[in-house]
Amino acid sequence: MLSRQTLREEPERIREALEKKGVDDVDFDEVLEVYDEWRDLKAEGDELRHERNEVSRSIGQLKQEGKEEEAQAAIDRSGELKTRLQAVEERADELAAELETAMMRLPMIPQEDVPVGADEDENVERRREGFEDLRDLPDDVTPHYDLGEELDILDFERGAKVSGGYYFAKGEGARLEHALIQFFLDVHREQGYRDIFPPLPVNSKSMEGTGQFPKFTEDAYRIEGEHHEEYDDDDLWLLPTAEVPVTNMHRGDILLDDDLPLKYQAYSPNFRQEAGEHGTETRGIVRVHQFNKVELVNFVRPDESDDRLDGLVDEAEEVLRRLDLPYRILEMCTGDLGFTQAKKYDIEVWAPGDEMADGPEVGGRWLEVSSVSNFEDFQARRAGIQYRPERHESAEYLHTLNGSGVAVPRVLVAILEYYQNEDGTVDVPEALQPYMGGQEVVEGHEPVGESALGAGDRE
Structure with missing residues (x-):
């Protein structure tokens, strides 16, 4: 199968391969939409994990400093981040499986010197x-x-x-x-x-x-x-x-x-x-x-x-x-x-x-x-x-x-x-x-x- 890097960096080359090989049972725009949503969720997940780690580290420090209200706010925020991260990861996993299935139907890209022809x-x-x-x-x-x-x-x-x-x-x-x-x-x-x-x-x-x-x-x-x-x-x-x-x-x-x-x-x-x-x-x-x-x-x-x-x-x-x-x-x-x-x-x-x-x-x-x-x-x-x-x-x-x-x-x-x-x-x-x-x-x-x-x- 093709790599996700190729999908990210050379979508038009894949689209051209679909046309050259006469593959008409794949909605490539839909594949790209799935990939873009999956990539955005992966990025959001990385940001959420980073923020949750930062918040978790601050909780102990705030408690040591006697800042109970700030510590509780941090605990509440950590819970919100955990809930959102779980939803993001579940959706990202669904999209990853959907993307894997779709990419199994994408053909190999012909080499540049292969003669172009219909049949x-x-x-x-x-x-x-x-x-x-x-x-x-x-x-x-x-x-x-x-x-x-x-x-x-x-x-x-x-x-x-x-x-x-x-x-x-x-x-x-x-x-x-x-x-x-x-x-x-x-x-x-x-x-x-x-x-x-x-x-x-x-x-x-x-x-x-x-x-x-x-x-x-x-x-x-x-x-x-x-x-x-x-x-x-x-x-x-x-x-x-x-x-x-x-x-x-x-x-x-x-x-x-x-x-x-x-x-x-x-x-x-x-x-x-x-x-x-x-x-x-x-x-x-x-x-x-x-x-x-x-x-x-x-x-x-x-x-x-x-x-x-x-x-x-x-x-x-x-x-x-x-x-x-x-x-x-x-x-x-x-x-x-x-x-x-x-x-x-x-x-x-x-x-x-x-x-x-x-x-x-x-x-x-x-x-x-x-x-x-x-x-x-x-x-x-x-x-x-x-x-x-x-x-x-x-x-x-x-x-x-x-x-x-x-x-x-x-x-x-x-x-x-x-x-x-x-x-x-x-x-x-x-x-x-x-x-x-x-x-x-x-x-x-x-x-x-x-x-x-x-x-x-x-x-």
């Missing part, structure tokens, strides 16, 4: 990689959702039967998912990342710490049980991203300068209800409510976060380089930046199986596989994560960054479509073959059960 159409493509030497593709690339069923490595019908809208990865499809996860973890371990295997349930306080709450409760899966109508700190949710538990590992901690930078990686399944909003992406495994992902989380000194953002982009895209998958890097404009980010890049892999209006000149479409973000001190303030530059110095808020390293299903989509052969088989990328027991080609499986037979065969 994703105004994001800026920074570069493309891997298009210089594309492999030969079939004349008609079969979309992954059709190919997956033809090879019997993806099963959407049975997924819907048992869970109402998910999918089964089967046989070589399941092996590909497992192989990708282990491959990603190994690559990032080479880059100095420490492995974390996080819990899947996270509490509301953790969701607040990374900025998912209170703004995005409708996207989260709540674990049913005893809970209030409004979410409570003790409520549990299925994690939407491993960013939540891994960042909140250090909630309330004071780290030492020698601890930084901290680089964690975590594999987890992730659960989000926002999936399925974008038309054609509802087919297949591009937009699903449960998906596997390796998350990269960094804790760094404030003066190092900009350089670390560039390094994090490079670390995330390394897996695509090794898989020889074509991709591009986009810089998010202010309107598509997101609530918590000061600056963000998206990494989008190219999948040639579906024609999309925003695809490259050679056809196909772009699939976001990673968002790499610098939150500066926004999450650290919400979660109370600090570091001490020197052991004798005051603690300061550090900076947090994160990026997917990367989302598994969409990389699987890209592999099934980009490495597809004319006969409907799929070559296994060379970097992935050791994780597939040396297997070089996915040939698929024969379906099982009567549903796999033609009508004549069943008779």
Whole structure:
């Protein structure tokens, strides 16, 4: 969250950030009114305490001097001050809680060099990689959702039967998912990342710490049980991203300068209800409510976060380089930046199986596989994560960054479509073959059960 100092000293910068990010559900004038009243009451409280202390000290002196009437007047005044101070403090506490709630809905201020734009159409493509030497593709690339069923490595019908809208990865499809996860973890371990295997349930306080709450409760899966109508700190949710538990590992901690930078990686399944909003992406495994992902989380000194953002982009895209998958890097404009980010890049892999209006000149479409973000001190303030530059110095808020390293299903989509052969088989990328027991080609499986037979065969 933003600091009260920023609210006091740079209100117009915050107002500009609200406009640039398209945040229209916050009455900023009302926030300022609450802050001004709270600040005035704090000042009045300080004055009342000072006067009460002065009056209290004078009472004994007046009594010693035999000035009983003046002493009684001082006692009466002390009582008045105490009553007024109590009322001021109670109101100040109410306003402080109201201000805290309001400030939880104020977005992070974009960095000065972030492109200004209204929405994703105004994001800026920074570069493309891997298009210089594309492999030969079939004349008609079969979309992954059709190919997956033809090879019997993806099963959407049975997924819907048992869970109402998910999918089964089967046989070589399941092996590909497992192989990708282990491959990603190994690559990032080479880059100095420490492995974390996080819990899947996270509490509301953790969701607040990374900025998912209170703004995005409708996207989260709540674990049913005893809970209030409004979410409570003790409520549990299925994690939407491993960013939540891994960042909140250090909630309330004071780290030492020698601890930084901290680089964690975590594999987890992730659960989000926002999936399925974008038309054609509802087919297949591009937009699903449960998906596997390796998350990269960094804790760094404030003066190092900009350089670390560039390094994090490079670390995330390394897996695509090794898989020889074509991709591009986009810089998010202010309107598509997101609530918590000061600056963000998206990494989008190219999948040639579906024609999309925003695809490259050679056809196909772009699939976001990673968002790499610098939150500066926004999450650290919400979660109370600090570091001490020197052991004798005051603690300061550090900076947090994160990026997917990367989302598994969409990389699987890209592999099934980009490495597809004319006969409907799929070559296994060379970097992935050791994780597939040396297997070089996915040939698929024969379906099982009567549903796999033609009508004549069943008779």
